[in-house]
């Protein structure tokens with residue numbers, strides 16, 4: 001999802017020599033193949049959008065794969081960028097690398113101050129190692145490697161499979177199906193009170209391109225400033241978008257999760273970057289993409 005959006009954002013920023021490989025063409029876990037690719041293409045800039053990404057169940061049952069794949073991919077690219085003298089590298093973290101009990105909104109300086117959420121510890125440990133690698137190569141070898149941490153993203157080319165979808169694609173699929181099947185009611189977990197922050201993947205990609213020109217520091221930077229919305233309000237918006245008119249029920253015996261979760265956007269806003277896409281327009285784009293590709 002992020003890789004496709006980055007490609008489009010780079011094109012709209014005027015880049016004409018964008019090089020990409022599918023996983024079938026280049027398995028980034030393979031050190032020799034990745035090195036040969038960097039040797040032949042000699043990129044000026046590397047944006048690492050590849051990662052093994054998954055939901056709670058996949059993280060719980062395959063912690064070794066999440067660690068191995070992500071450590072391999074990022075190590076091959078970060079070390080390779082150093083040996084092939086790539087001018088700039090952008091590595092992507094994720095909100096789940098913050099300590100589970102970090103103060104909200106989560107500031108970059110709260111990283112490494114506490115234990116991450118145990119259900120995605122392998123994934124988070126690999127991402128934290130990638131962040132440290134970018135810092136270490138900057139310090140020891142003067143490499144311009146940066147880490148950006150996007151908040152929850154949604155939009156075109158999202159994943160709708162139940163075992164790996166995030167909340168917005170999961171709700172789009174749920175309400176679309178309920179409408180198609182004429183279901184009288186849908187039930188959600190909890191009270192709907194928790195607040196979550198969302199940013200479109202197109203805005204996040206535009207922020208990454210902005211950072212290539214406007215950010216060069218060891219400290220990671222959040223890509224945030226998205227819309228904060230309650231889960232209840234999000235359900236109402238998506239039900240309306242899909243045309244679902246049945247009842248929406250809340251099983252308040254089920255847990256709510258964290259009451260609020262968002263990233264602090266002060267550092268990015270101070271550089272002059274702000275999201276451009278209105279949340280409701282973003283939801284509409286996501287639903288159109290779902291209808292065109294999946295439904």
Ligand SMILES: NC(=O)c1ccc[n+]([C@@H]2O[C@H](COP(=O)([O-])OP(=O)(O)OC[C@H]3O[C@@H](n4cnc5c(N)ncnc54)[C@H](OP(=O)(O)O)[C@@H]3O)[C@@H](O)[C@H]2O)c1
Pocket residue numbers: 001002003022023024026027028029048049050051052053069073092093094095149150151152153154166
């Ligand atoms: N989506 C979000 O809400 C979000 C939020 C914050 C940060 N991020 C970060 O953004 C990055 C991309 O996430 P995404 O949502 O775009 O995930 P995605 O849609 O699953 O994209 C990941 C891509 O990496 C490829 N890949 C996986 N293993 C590979 C390998 N060994 N060699 C080559 N390619 C490989 C995948 O190919 P296959 O599909 O063929 O496996 C896929 O195309 C991740 O680092 C993630 O942590 C995402």
